[in-house]
Every structure is written in structure tokens, then in C-alpha cells.
Amino acid sequence: MKIGKTLKVYRNRNNFTQFELAYSAEINEKYYGQIERDECSPTIEKLEMICKVLGIRMSDFFRTHESDGE
Numbered sequence: 001m002k003i004g005k006t007l008k009v010y011r012n013r014n015n016f017t018q019f020e021l022a023y024s025a026e027i028n029e030k031y032y033g034q035i036e037r038d039e040c041s042p043t044i045e046k047l048e049m050i051c052k053v054l055g056i057r058m059s060d061f062f063r064t065h066e067s068d069g070e
Helices: 004-013 018-024 029-036 044-054 058-067
Strands: none
Touching: 004 029, 004 044, 004 058, 018 029, 018 044, 029 044, 044 058
């Protein structure tokens, strides 16, 4: 499942740089960039941390992701 585009939309809505989001989610900036470019997939735990920083529930994230045609 490719989720990078959806993550980027939420990140931009929250006016975060990749570095700021990664730092706040306590994950490596390069790793986060790979996730956003769909070069790798985050673990559920990492995605939970990202969603928490973005202020969204994972269920809402996946609902939005699916409605984007993914």
C-alpha cells in the first residue's frame, strides 16, 4: 500500500517540513522521506506516531487515503 502522497498532503496542511514531522514523531528524517516517496512502508507503530503528530486518527487517515483512489 502506497501512502506517501496522503502523508504529504496532511504534512503540508499542518505546515510541517519533513524534518519537523520526523523529529516530532521521533523517527529518522531520511526514513520519513523514504516513506513519503513510497520507497518503504512504515510499521504500524511508526504510522501511529506520525498520525498523532498530524492530529489525525489512523482510521481517518486510511479513510482519506482510500478516497484518494489508492
